[in-house]
Amino acid sequence: METMSPLERLLRGIALTLVVVFFMFPIVWIFLMSFQTNETILRIPPSVVFTPTLDNYAALITGKLQTAAGTLDIAFMRNLGNSVFLSVVSVAVALLLGVPAAYAFARHKFKGSEDIAFTLLSFRFAPPLLVLLPLTQYFQWLGLSNTYFGLIWVYQLICLPLILWIVRGYFEDISADVEYAYRIAGHSWFATFRKIALPLAGPGIAAAGLLAFIFAWNNFVFALVLASADKQPVTVGALAFVTASGIQYGQIAAAIVLSITPTLALALYAQRYLVEGLSLGAVKG
Amino acid sequence: MSDSALLLKDVDKFYGPIDYGVHAVKKLSMDVRKGEIIALLGSSGCGKTSTLRMIAGFEAVSRGKISLGGREIQTFPPVRRNVAMAFEGYSLYPPLTVRENIAFALKASKLSHSTVDEKVAGIAKLLEIEDILGRYPSSISGGQQQRASLGRALIRDASLHLLDEPMGQLEPQLRAVLRGRIKHYIKERGLTAILVTHDQTEANALADRIAVMEGGVLQQFDTPQRIKERPANLFTGTFVGEPPMNVFEASVTASENRLAFGLKDGIRLEYAASDFSHTVRDVLKRRQRVVLGVRPYAVKRSADGVTGRVAVNQWLGDQTHIAADFAGGTLVLVEHDRSNLEVGQPIGIRLEPASLHVFDGESGMAISHGEELA
Ligand SMILES: Nc1ncnc2c1ncn2[C@@H]1O[C@H](COP(=O)(O)OP(=O)(O)OP(=O)(O)O)[C@@H](O)[C@H]1O
Ligand SMILES: [Mg+2]
Numbered sequence: 274m275e276t277m278s279p280l281e282r283l284l285r286g287i288a289l290t291l292v293v294v295f296f297m298f299p300i301v302w303i304f305l306m307s308f309q310t311n312e313t314i315l316r317i318p319p320s321v322v323f324t325p326t327l328d329n330y331a332a333l334i335t336g337k338l339q340t341a342a343g344t345l346d347i348a349f350m351r352n353l354g355n356s357v358f359l360s361v362v363s364v365a366v367a368l369l370l371g372v373p374a375a376y377a378f379a380r381h382k383f384k385g386s387e388d389i390a391f392t393l394l395s396f397r398f399a400p401p402l403l404v405l406l407p408l409t410q411y412f413q414w415l416g417l418s419n420t421y422f423g424l425i426w427v428y429q430l431i432c433l434p435l436i437l438w439i440v441r442g443y444f445e446d447i448s449a450d451v452e453y454a455y456r457i458a459g460h461s462w463f464a465t466f467r468k469i470a471l472p473l474a475g476p477g478i479a480a481a482g483l484l485a486f487i488f489a490w491n492n493f494v495f496a497l498v499l500a501s502a503d504k505q506p507v508t509v510g511a512l513a514f515v516t517a518s519g520i521q522y523g524q525i526a527a528a529i530v531l532s533i534t535p536t537l538a539l540a541l542y543a544q545r546y547l548v549e550g551l552s553l554g555a556v557k558g
Numbered sequence: 559m560s561d562s563a564l565l566l567k568d569v570d571k572f573y574g575p576i577d578y579g580v581h582a583v584k585k586l587s588m589d590v591r592k593g594e595i596i597a598l599l600g601s602s603g604c605g606k607t608s609t610l611r612m613i614a615g616f617e618a619v620s621r622g623k624i625s626l627g628g629r630e631i632q633t634f635p636p637v638r639r640n641v642a643m644a645f646e647g648y649s650l651y652p653p654l655t656v657r658e659n660i661a662f663a664l665k666a667s668k669l670s671h672s673t674v675d676e677k678v679a680g681i682a683k684l685l686e687i688e689d690i691l692g693r694y695p696s697s698i699s700g701g702q703q704q705r706a707s708l709g710r711a712l713i714r715d716a717s718l719h720l721l722d723e724p725m726g727q728l729e730p731q732l733r734a735v736l737r738g739r740i741k742h743y744i745k746e747r748g749l750t751a752i753l754v755t756h757d758q759t760e761a762n763a764l765a766d767r768i769a770v771m772e773g774g775v776l777q778q779f780d781t782p783q784r785i786k787e788r789p790a791n792l793f794t795g796t797f798v799g800e801p802p803m804n805v806f807e808a809s810v811t812a813s814e815n816r817l818a819f820g821l822k823d824g825i826r827l828e829y830a831a832s833d834f835s836h837t838v839r840d841v842l843k844r845r846q847r848v849v850l851g852v853r854p855y856a857v858k859r860s861a862d863g864v865t866g867r868v869a870v871n872q873w874l875g876d877q878t879h880i881a882a883d884f885a886g887g888t889l890v891l892v893e894h895d896r897s898n899l900e901v902g903q904p905i906g907i908r909l910e911p912a913s914l915h916v917f918d919g920e921s922g923m924a925i926s927h928g929e930e931l932a
Binding site: 448449450451453454455456457458459460461462469472473 | 614615616635636637639640641642643645647649650651652653662663664665666667707710714
């Protein structure tokens with residue numbers, strides 16, 4: 274690192290502040306909205322001065338939504354639970370399948386291995402809407418529509434390629450000879466994978482898992498089409514706030530705050546891994 | 559067969575498809591006896607590491623067989639071969655200290671803690687790395703990493719030790735010291751070792767036999783002395799020896815009592831037929847184009863010999879290297895005393911028949927060494 278002059282430091286500070294304000298403003302605004310009623314939100318001109326209320330959160334937690342047309346039942350807490358369940362299980366399954374696969378692709382080049390790896394990645398290129406219609410049909414035949422099992426399966430389209438490719442780059446960065454040195458000292462292939470490869474790729478795996486979690490959490494389309502109300506995650510569940518008698522901005526804001534909190538907390542907690550994991554091994558060759 | 563530690567039989571290595579990929583090792587056959595130290599010598603990319611990796615089991619053998627202690631092992635996974643290896647790139651395990659790196663090589667042997675500690679201390683003393691045992695690989699120098707990696711291999715009680723350029727990063731003084739200690743260590747325990755090196759002094763000092771490789775082909779496999787005195791072909795002749803052997807293309811003319819070699823620039827080396835044995839004379843008579851080789855130490859100066867012109871005169875502190883323009887090429891000779899020859903001055907040269915190595919002009923195979931047939 275070279276040292277910076279005070280002027281450079283000042284300019285850098287200003288630039289950073291601008292970026293932070295630009296990206297944080299919507300989140301802050303939503304956070305403020307979540308403590309207001311619809312009337313104060315829709316005030317013209319808008320103002321940041323208001324009496325905070327916890328009504329929005331209370332409504333979400335009790336599941337009773339007061340609208341002009343009466344009380345409405347919403348299943349927000351259940352949606353939130355679905356989100357957590359679907360994302361956690363999907364990422365766990367993807368890690369279980371993806372990490373060994375990534376290791377295989379990194380270490381054993383065989384005829385067509387590159388093609389298979391690329392095909393798996395290409396699942397991420399395809400627009401989800403393209404596969405959705407045939408998928409819905411198949412799922413109905415197989416009896417998988419509106420099951421957690423089916424949803425988690427489809428979520429693999431999101432999680433698996435991500436984990437496979439990031440973790441593979443990480444494994445490739447580990448010198449094969451380090452593993453050989455361990456194997457030749459009398460350890461099996463599997464012991465080497467567990468004791469040498471996995472720990473060395475740890476930060477990469479954590480980063481990939483985190484990214485996959487965020488992508489899974491944010492998924493909307495698959496869940497919208499393939500799940501009914503009781504299995505829907507928050508992303509889809511939030512649609513319930515668009516009611517016949519208007520849009521419940523306050524509750525939507527509170528719902529957003531609640532639903533981004535887990536990913537935000539996770540990302541902040543694992544920031545170190547994310548930076549390390551994504552700036553090293555990740556996207557190459 | 560009972561004292562054979564390692565046997566390679568017609569081993570081929572292709573990277574990529576067999577017969578189409580990179581042909582790194584070609585039909586290599588080699589028999590290493592128990593307790594022997596073998597040096598693998600050859601230019602960069604000649605297949606030394608590939609050979610070691612096939613023996614260790616990190617690379618598949620494309621064709622041929624490898625036996626360790628009488629058992630065919632080319633299809634065994636590394637874990638079942640009982641081979642130790644020091645890697646060209648060290649390959650220490652980053653999250654472990656140097657001590658742990660060396661000790662983990664012993665994990666599988668289920669020794670008691672105190673025995674392991676004792677062994678690690680012993681090997682660390684031998685390699686002069688006692689002071690860095692507690693450090694991590696990323697925080698020590700290349701030469702220290704190399705010694706740690708060598709220690710990790712030597713500490714094991716394997717049936718074969720493969721050492722890939724184990725001292726390449728060390729300064730000559732330390733190398734000379736370690737050379738002696740390592741040889742003693744290996745011989746004392748009766749270990750068998752194959753050592754890859756670019757340093758001929760190291761090969762000569764450590765090895766019972768030297769295997770010279772080039773282009774994936776084993777050129778010669780013999781004792782250091784025989785490799786020096788009786789190189790099997792032009793490659794071995796010029797590759798082994800410092801400074802390298804002088805070589806000149808020549809045509810042979812033989813009569814009843816004379817044998818003459820015609821070199822470029824009209825230079826003729828005339829010998830009495832009696833300078834060569836009968837058999838050598840007979841063989842040489844039937845050749846036309848040959849290559850003559852003379853070691854720089856064996857070149858003599860003589861006023862009535864053939865002449866060259868001095869191009870370089872260098873005093874190296876303990877010997878003089880003189881390079882002369884001779885027969886369209888350069889002839890190097892080594893003398894023990896300082897010389898006051900000026901550049902450009904003519905120099906009389908005599909090449910004794912006993913010092914001549916004659917190689918076939920086409921195949922490069924040795925025909926004769928001095929008065930004996932190759
Ligand atoms: N994994 C590989 N894939 C393809 N070709 C390879 C591979 N490893 C080695 N080669 C080729 O095989 C040949 C022999 O390589 P090898 O590493 O055995 O040489 P070396 O004698 O150990 O050389 P050096 O003295 O430089 O270490 C070289 O031409 C090299 O380019
Ligand atoms: Mg090598």
